[in-house]
Amino acid sequence: MTAPTTARKRPARKPKPEGQWKVDGKAPLNHDEELKQVEPVLEVKQRVIDTYSKQGFASIPNKDLYPRFKWLGLYTQRKQNLGGEHTGKDNLELQDEFFMARVRFDGGQCSTEQARAVGEISRDYCRSTADLTDRQNIQLHWVGIEDVPAMWEKLESVGLNTWDACGDVPRVIMGSPVAGIAKDEIIDATPAIEKIKNEYVLRDEFQNLPRKFKSAISGNARQDVIHEINDIAFIGVEHPELGPGFELFVGGGLSTNPMLAQSLGAFVTLEEVPEVWASVVRIFRDYGYRRLRNRARLKFLVAQWGAEKFRQVLEDEYLGYKLPDGPRAPTNLIDRDHVGVHEQKDGNVYLGVKPTMGHLTGEQLIAIADLAESYGLSRLRFTSFKEILFLDVQPDKVDALASDLQEMGLYSKPSEFRRGMLTCTGLEYCKLAHTTTKARGIELADALEDRFGDIDSPITITLNGCPNSCARTQVSDMGFKGQMVDDGNGNKVEGFQVHLGGTVTRDTPDGGKEANFGRKIRGHKVLSSELEEYVSRVVGNYVDKRHEGEIFRDWVLRADEEDLK
Structure with missing residues (x-):
């Protein structure tokens, strides 16, 4: 009698590398990753100034047009009159020889001088387009490559730019638009946002992430930055022993695989926010999935690891110290925007108005700046709901200001639909x-x-x-x-x-x-x-x-x- 043979088991197939730098090494696994490693991506800026703006759109090679121009806050816009049936086809068929330019307003902060400058750029170079975004930016359209250096020069003259407004980088840092002035504020996050913007964002170490990285920091009780759908978010809480600070969330995002950010259960002080922020970005840089771009957002890593492991890696490998446990922020779902009249800490009020769909013209932006200054105001703010806020309004002048703004199509008492x-x-x-x-x-x-x-x-x-x-x-x-x-x-x-x-x-x-x-x-x-x-x-x-x-x-x-x- 012949003994039965035992079938040999095939060895388990080795999983494909995900492109995690700390696991798989830095060898690029797709074309986008190759392009990002050839040179520092922001070096394309000088070629725009020296060559492309002088020789025209046709002189731009594809390796710069996509994806490097994104780091400059520039995307080619869609050709006019191409219906939805064309979507998904090659860029050469879809793209026009004009750009969308995204101007960063970290924390939604804007002065009347800055609003006027963007309005003049819109009027002079962008066919008077100016759209507020739900990430506190302004998007301009119809930008010709010939006008880009002049646009940048004017923006920089008032402390603005388009750097890292797009691309595989830390995008604009969202913040409470009424930080430092609102009566219902828990803690003012402005110092942390300013330090991240000025000292961290443009560092070389953060210019090659697996995908875009979205941040939100708000110490306002309204939770006015939609923190649940950001890669990282700090939300104001009051610790019973340590005082006001922030609850830390990671891993949020929508798109085709929606996931909400998970709380790490950690309490972060105001002084710690910038380095904790940088450490989370470094985790994303080192452990984020780079092989497939549709799986390259931080939310996929957080879903794989879980909040407990993510916090452990953050503390042990990157911060080098433990964060204290902290209280959970209560859920606020309805009253998050800032439309209407609201009290400030100093006895003045701020007024929030809503342009329909966030759409403005360059002339409107200029008129908004002029009107604000006629009331003695210099501080404007943009919100995650595409509103414009006017800060420091004297209570006895707010009705007149609201009336003047309504005549411009900016509503402080819009219907719930609008x-x-x-x-x-x-x-x-x-x-x-x-x-x-x-x-x-x-x-x-x-x-x-x-x-x-x-x-x-x-x-x-x-x-x-x-x-x-x-x-x-x-x-x-x-x-x-x-x-x-x-x-x-x-x-x-x-x-x-x-x-x-x-x-x-x-x-x-x-x-x-x-x-x-x-x-x-x-x-x-x-x-x-x-x-x-x-x-x-x-x-x-x-x-x-x-x-x-x-x-x-x-x-x-x-x-x-x-x-x-």
Whole structure:
């Protein structure tokens, strides 16, 4: 009798390297990584000044145009009149010979002198475009390469720039727009933001990260920087023994794989924030995944490691000391913006106004600066909700200022529809977009006001032209993700997938918190041309069928599907 043979087990296949520098070494695993290692990326700036601005767009080689120009805050914009069906095709077909330029305003801080300078740049070089972003920046369009050096020179003359506004780097440091002045502030984070901006961001060691790195630091009780969706965030808390400081979060981000930032349970003092920030960036640089760009954000590393291991690596390998445990910040989900009149610590007030969709012209920015100075004001602020704040207003002058601003289309008492609406750049300029967003958003706000006037519930409506969620689709009461959809006759047209009832987080029965990325009705999509009709129908159902005092977000979570279609 022959003995049975034992099948040989194949050796386990060795996992592919992820491009983690401290694990796999620094050998580049894709073309983007190769380009970043050839030379310091910001060296392309001098070639723009010396060569490309003089010889024109055609003189720019692709290896500089993508991706190095991103480090300069420049993206080629989409050719006009290319519908969403062209999205996904080669850049050579999609790109125009003009750029979007992103101007950094760390902490949202802006003086009237700076606002005027950006307005003049917009007027003189950018066909008068100026869009506020939900990361406290301003984006300009129609920038020709010939005008870039002049734009940079004027920006630098007022202390502004576009460096690291895009690219695999630390992007703008978001901060409470009312840091240092708000009556409801826990701690002023301004010194930490200034130190990070001035001493850390442009260091060579931070110019080659696996992907972009988004930061938020706020000591305001309103939690006004959407900390849950940043790679790193510091949120103000009061420690029972150590006094005011910050709770540390890491690993947030939306896009096609939404994840909320996790608290490390650590307490960070104001003085420690810059070095803790730098240490987290170094972890991302050394351990972040570089092989596949769609897995290269910090959130994937945090999801793999977990908060406990991440904190251990941070303390043991990078800081060299233990951080004390700290209290958890309470969840604040509704009253995060700064629209209207609010008290300052010094007896003055600040006034927050909302431009529709955050869109301005260069002439408007100039007029805003002039108007502020006519009231004796010099400090403006931009917010993560695309608002403009006027600081240091005397209480007896605030009504007159609000009236003057309303005549300019800047509303201090907007309807809830206009107050809560956000859009991304959309098909007009963005090469990734499938749908038009800004124009649709303006039409939608007007239509909802015409039909309902206002509504006694907060309601956030966001329009995003693609799945990347620049307008925070998954964490909105009504979020619309742009895509090409079938119109019922076999034609691909602009449309949206619908997300309903999303918030950045929600409480769980056991006292914890969990992500709440909204409710999707299976197979439910809306044609762009039918957006106004659809939103009006759902809002109408809410008004008719809600319980007393029930806000829109809560009604959506319990509503029948038929009321949401």
